[in-house]
Amino acid sequence: MSEMTDDTIRAEARAWLEENWNTDLGLVEWRGKLIESGWGAPTWPTAWYGKGFSDAQGRIVEEEFERIGAVSVARTGIRNLAAATILAHGTNLHKEKFLRRILTGEDTWCQLFSEPGSGSDLAGATTRADKKGNKWIVNGQKVWTTSAHHAQYGLLLARTDWDLPKHKGLSYFIIDIEQPGVEVVPLRQMNGHASFNQVFFTDAEIEPEFQVSELGDGWSVATTTLMHERRGADGLRRWQKASDRTGRCYTEEAEEIAHQLEPYKWYPQRAGRVDLVIDRAKETGKNTDPSVRQEIAKLMIMAKSAEWTARRARAAQEQGQPQGPGGSIGKLTSSNVAKQAAHVHTMITGADAMLTGEDSPMEGVIAEILVSFPATSIAGGTDEIQRNIISERVLKMPKEPRTDTSMPFREVPRNVVS
Amino acid sequence: MKFSFSEEQEEFRVFLRRFLEDKSPTTEVRRLMETDEGYDEAVWKQLSTDLGLPAVHVPEEYGGQGFGFGELGIVLEEMGRALLCAPYFSSAVLATTAILNAASEEEKRTLLPPLAAGETRAALAFTEENGLWDNSGVELTATASGDGYQLDGVKSYVLDGHTADLIVVLARQPGTTGDDGLSLFTVSGDAEGLSRRLLKTTDPTRKQARLAFKSVQAELLGEEGRAAAPMALTLDQAAICLANEMVGGAERLRESALEYSMLRVQFGRAIGSFQTMKHKFADMLLEVELAKSAAYYAAAAAAEGDEDMPALASLAKAGASDAYMQTAIKTVQTHGGIGFTWDNDTHLWFKRAKSSEVFLGDPSYHREQLMQRWDV
Numbered sequence: 142m143s144e145m146t147d148d149t150i151r152a153e154a155r156a157w158l159e160e161n162w163n164t165d166l167g168l169v170e171w172r173g174k175l176i177e178s179g180w181g182a183p184t185w186p187t188a189w190y191g192k193g194f195s196d197a198q199g200r201i202v203e204e205e206f207e208r209i210g211a212v213s214v215a216r217t218g219i220r221n222l223a224a225a226t227i228l229a230h231g232t233n234l235h236k237e238k239f240l241r242r243i244l245t246g247e248d249t250w251c252q253l254f255s256e257p258g259s260g261s262d263l264a265g266a267t268t269r270a271d272k273k274g275n276k277w278i279v280n281g282q283k284v285w286t287t288s289a290h291h292a293q294y295g296l297l298l299a300r301t302d303w304d305l306p307k308h309k310g311l312s313y314f315i316i317d318i319e320q321p322g323v324e325v326v327p328l329r330q331m332n333g334h335a336s337f338n339q340v341f342f343t344d345a346e347i348e349p350e351f352q353v354s355e356l357g358d359g360w361s362v363a364t365t366t367l368m369h370e371r372r373g374a375d376g377l378r379r380w381q382k383a384s385d386r387t388g389r390c391y392t393e394e395a396e397e398i399a400h401q402l403e404p405y406k407w408y409p410q411r412a413g414r415v416d417l418v419i420d421r422a423k424e425t426g427k428n429t430d431p432s433v434r435q436e437i438a439k440l441m442i443m444a445k446s447a448e449w450t451a452r453r454a455r456a457a458q459e460q461g462q463p464q465g466p467g468g469s470i471g472k473l474t475s476s477n478v479a480k481q482a483a484h485v486h487t488m489i490t491g492a493d494a495m496l497t498g499e500d501s502p503m504e505g506v507i508a509e510i511l512v513s514f515p516a517t518s519i520a521g522g523t524d525e526i527q528r529n530i531i532s533e534r535v536l537k538m539p540k541e542p543r544t545d546t547s548m549p550f551r552e553v554p555r556n557v558v559s
Numbered sequence: 560m561k562f563s564f565s566e567e568q569e570e571f572r573v574f575l576r577r578f579l580e581d582k583s584p585t586t587e588v589r590r591l592m593e594t595d596e597g598y599d600e601a602v603w604k605q606l607s608t609d610l611g612l613p614a615v616h617v618p619e620e621y622g623g624q625g626f627g628f629g630e631l632g633i634v635l636e637e638m639g640r641a642l643l644c645a646p647y648f649s650s651a652v653l654a655t656t657a658i659l660n661a662a663s664e665e666e667k668r669t670l671l672p673p674l675a676a677g678e679t680r681a682a683l684a685f686t687e688e689n690g691l692w693d694n695s696g697v698e699l700t701a702t703a704s705g706d707g708y709q710l711d712g713v714k715s716y717v718l719d720g721h722t723a724d725l726i727v728v729l730a731r732q733p734g735t736t737g738d739d740g741l742s743l744f745t746v747s748g749d750a751e752g753l754s755r756r757l758l759k760t761t762d763p764t765r766k767q768a769r770l771a772f773k774s775v776q777a778e779l780l781g782e783e784g785r786a787a788a789p790m791a792l793t794l795d796q797a798a799i800c801l802a803n804e805m806v807g808g809a810e811r812l813r814e815s816a817l818e819y820s821m822l823r824v825q826f827g828r829a830i831g832s833f834q835t836m837k838h839k840f841a842d843m844l845l846e847v848e849l850a851k852s853a854a855y856y857a858a859a860a861a862a863e864g865d866e867d868m869p870a871l872a873s874l875a876k877a878g879a880s881d882a883y884m885q886t887a888i889k890t891v892q893t894h895g896g897i898g899f900t901w902d903n904d905t906h907l908w909f910k911r912a913k914s915s916e917v918f919l920g921d922p923s924y925h926r927e928q929l930m931q932r933w934d935v
Contacts, residue, residue: 419935428935431927437935438926442878446849449562449856456562467852470845477845531844532837536817539832 143194150198154180154205162211164388168397171390172214172245181214181244182224189228189236190244210386212394215246217401218370219288223250223296225369227315230354230362235315239294246397251292251318252370253283253340254363258556261526263298264308264360265545265555268342270299277314277347279322282339287404289325289338292318297347298363301356303551310550311359315351322346332512336404410506411513411520412475413482415444418489421507427489436488440481447474466535473527479517486510561859564633572633578610579641585904591644592763592907596722598645606645607677613651614675617659622672628796632803632858639807642907644764646680649718652800653793654681654727660796661743661781661789670725670745670780682723684714684770685790692794692920694729694738694787699772701730701742708744708779710772716918720768721755724748727780728772729790738787744777751775762914764907795872798919799861802854802872802879805915809847809883812908816843816886816893823895836893843889850875850882870932877925880916887912 143150157180163171175181176190184199185191194202206213220243227235242248259265268281279299289295295316302310318325322345327335354362384391418437422428428437454467487494490507497508518524532538545553564572582602591597606612616631617623631652638647655674658681662670673679689696699712710730720726725745732740746753752775758767781789817840820831830836857875860868887909891898898905916922 419933422935428930434930434935435923435926438877438929441929441933442853442874442926443849445856445874446853446878449852450848452562453852453855460563466844466848470841470848473841473845474849525838528838528841529834531841536837536840536844538817538821538837538840539829541834542832 143192143198145198147198147201150194150201151205154183154202155208158205158209158211162209164386164390166390168212168390168393169245169247171212175214176241176244185224185228189240210384212384212390214244215397217249219250219252219292220246222252222366222369223294226296226353226362226366229365230313230358232350234350235353239315248293249288249291249401251286251289251295251338251340252366253286253289253295253297253316254366255283255285257282257284261523263363264311265553266298266300266311267555268297268299269303270297270301270312270314270347272301272349275349277349277352279314279316279342279345279347282341284328284337284339286325286338286340287336288401289318289340290327291400294318295340296366298359300550301359304549305357306547307545307550307553308360309357311363312356313353313359313362314347315353316345316347317351320345330516332407332410332509332516334404334407336407407509407513410509411479411516413479413514413517414486414506414510415440415478415482417503417506418482418485421486421489421502425489425491427491430488433485433488436481436485440478440485443474443481444478447471447478450474466531469527469531469535472522473524473531476518476524476527479514483511483514561856564629568630568633571630572637575610575634575637576640578606579637579643582606583641583643585642585907588642588644588764588907595757595766597719597764597766598722603645603677603680606647611675612647613655613677615651617655617671617675621667622675624675628799628858628861631800632854635800635804636807636854639804639911640811642764642808642811642911646682646719646722648765648797648800648804649682649720649723650674650680653683653718653797654723654725656796657683657727657743657790657793658780660792661786663781666780679724680719680722681725681727682717682720682768683727683729683793684717684720685729685794686714686716688713688715688769690716692924694741694790695736697729697731697741699728699730700733701744701777702733704776708742708777710744710746710775710777712772714770714772715758715767717768717770719766720770721757721766722748726750726753726770728777729786730777732784740784741786741790742783743780743786743790745780746772746775746777750777760914762910764911765914791869794919795869796861798872798876798925799854799857799868801915801919802850802875803858805879805883805912806847806851806854808908808911808915809850809879809886812883812886812890812905812912813840813843813847815905816840816890820893830893839889839893843886846882846885850879853878870929873920873925873928873932876919877922877929880922880925883912884916 157178161174179192182190183192183194183202184196187193224240224243227239254263256266256268258267268283270277270279295318297314297316298311300310301312322343324341326339328337328339329335422437427433450467451471454464458464486507490502493502494511498505501508533540591599611624612634614623615626615634616628619625658670674681687696687698699710699714701708701710710728726748728744728746730742730744752773754771756769758769760767820836821829823830853875857871860871890905891909894903894905897903
């Protein structure tokens with residue numbers, strides 16, 4: 142945290158932006174200036190393009206960006222995760238090579254953790270990295286990899302020792318995606334979109350200097366990445382809005398956003414689109430059906446109460462108190478809301494709920510809700526895992542007895558096809 | 560305020576909780592629920608004179624403490640938690656609020672100070688044997704008679720109606736319907752022509768009475784023929800109070816079930832270590848926390864006079880009713896066979912959950928109200 146007062150930070154940020162912000166600059170050129178000055182990533186350490194500001198101080202700088210309408214450094218979710226992990230665990234070589242191009246947006250990254258055989262049980266990864274000569278050779282398969290189709294680098298969790306217990310035999314690497322041994326194949330979901338990829342490794346190579354942290358430290362490094370993933374859950378929403386202003390920098394940023402958001406365009410639908418319910422009920426006349434009214438009311442009560450519960454948790458946090466249970470139940474609540482919303486949309490839509498695309502209401506938006514909501518109960522920790530977390534961490538109930546963590550990983554039962 | 564309590568409010572809660580744990584242990588609840596009057600005179604005096612609880616939301620000029628529905632909500636949440644047996648909801652919430660909303664300045668100055676001091680206990684008689692919770696169900700008639708009025712008809716489900724010193728009665732002018740022709744009246748508890756019968760209630764911790772009025776002399780309260788609006792407001796505010804009381808009870812049940820699940824051993828393990836129980840408890844936490852958020856939000860809306868308050872009252876009442884009942888069912892289930900016995904305390908709260916689910920309108924009624932109030 143910097144010693145500067147909030148007022149000084151605001152004044153300096155404002156003065157620098159007023160002097161330097163220029164809409165006619167190219168995106169990478171402008172971001173280069175931001176990086177050199179430290180105003181692009183002010184919460185980063187001073188040695189690496191930042192100013193060592195706290196999160197609260199960083200928000201003051203953000204406000205000044207918003208005030209003047211200046212474009213920021215590239216900060217999509219995955220880039221943040223890569224940068225945070227490299228800053229915490231990377232070598233100077235990693236920082237030199239990768240951080241700057243993360244901020245300019247020239248490099249895109251992806252996260253190679255989940256596998257077909259290990260979803261909730263991430264530490265059960267079986268993608269292997271074996272040392273051959275001076276190189277790591279990777280074989281196996283990852284899945285649910287967003288952005289892999291335009292990423293240059295990946296954050297890879299791979300098994301380097303099969304005789305140690307499952308959490309101890311994992312190592313963490315940075316892998317070049319653009320090489321012959323890596324094949325990226327889109328993964329089509331039940332709603333028809335392909336927002337994710339499967340990534341196949343066949344003797345893919347990693348130079349030894351791209352190992353992150355010590356051999357066998359993979360799980361703890363991955364935990365850093367995942368911690369930032371949970372913290373940054375709001376980040377996605379923040380950068381979804383492209384500016385409609387004119388100027389080269391804006392135009393290039395809008396292209397970047399459109400490109401990166403493409404995989405997420407169905408995300409509002411998976412949450413159930415509670416916002417559409419009442420208007421749809423009125424349009425269809427189903428607002429006069431007493432049973433539909435009851436179900437709408439149940440949905441609204443749940444959705445509003447969920448919103449207020451999240452606000453209570455946030456208010457507690459802002460006052461420096463523990464968030465309380467409200468902070469942990471949000472994910473599970475969203476699943477319940479999404480399910481009830483899909484149920485209500487079906488009641489409202491009637492026979493048309495059998496149709497999709499341009500034959501269905503709102504050009505397929507409603508149909509998309511009905512085949513997308515199950516994702517809410519799975520992505521980012523299934524409902525079942527959420528219930529374990531709530532009962533064990535909030536309610537302090539006993540942890541699940543485990544048989545898989547102390548024996549050599551080689552002996553742990555696993556999926557036949559993995 | 561809508562999302563957090565002040566330090567003073569939190570201290571007030573801690574203080575109340577200690578008082579109620581001391582005065583309303585389940586041994587006391589069990590003793591009082593077997594009596595006809597259903598409360599302890601000495602405890603009522605203490606909570607009135609020492610704590611000033613019946614005065615919480617009464618303005619200072621009428622002998623009150625001048626707090627609002629936020630603080631009243633805290634009192635009720637703690638009373639619901641402790642399952643306090645006292646004529647608090649009937650007198651301090653229902654009757655006092657009706658007088659605050661409907662009475663003239665002069666009437667408030669006369670009626671409120673003794674109520675705020677806990678010296679007088681009042682009941683609000685509005686529902687009749689048809690069990691309708693809104694103004695449309697009122698059939699009891701008021702006809703002009705001499706200086707005052709004469710009441711004829713029957714009120715039912717009147718909380719503490721058999722012990723109240725003063726009855727506030729909602730009546731209509733003969734020949735009117737709906738919101739028209741409604742007025743409020745006051746009647747002394749021992750008035751001639753009033754016969755009061757204690758009803759056998761599922762929930763013995765909250766007494767209800769049937770009041771039959773036969774040519775009972777009554778005094779007008781507030782403006783003649785204009786009681787519909789202040790009554791509707793009173794019932795919304797009362798629904799919010801009840802929602803807060805319910806979430807207090809629900810949380811107590813949830814905690815008791817959790818505690819038991821960690822003590823009870825079967826198959827060589829605490830039953831709380833089984834995943835099926837852990838997941839049930841995660842869901843219980845979620846249900847109770849959501850209901851609490853809605854109850855607190857609605858109480859803050861009532862305190863601020865928010866125009867969306869009627870809708871929020873229905874939202875909070877429906878949410879709390881479902882959460883309380885579901886928690887009660889799961890708490891019995893967690894206890895297994897012992898949970899179905901009279902000796903186990905769970906049924907005391909289970910029965911309060913059931914009566915509160917229905918009182919002032921069940922969840923279906925309030926969901927429909929919510930839809931109407933949001934103009935769907």
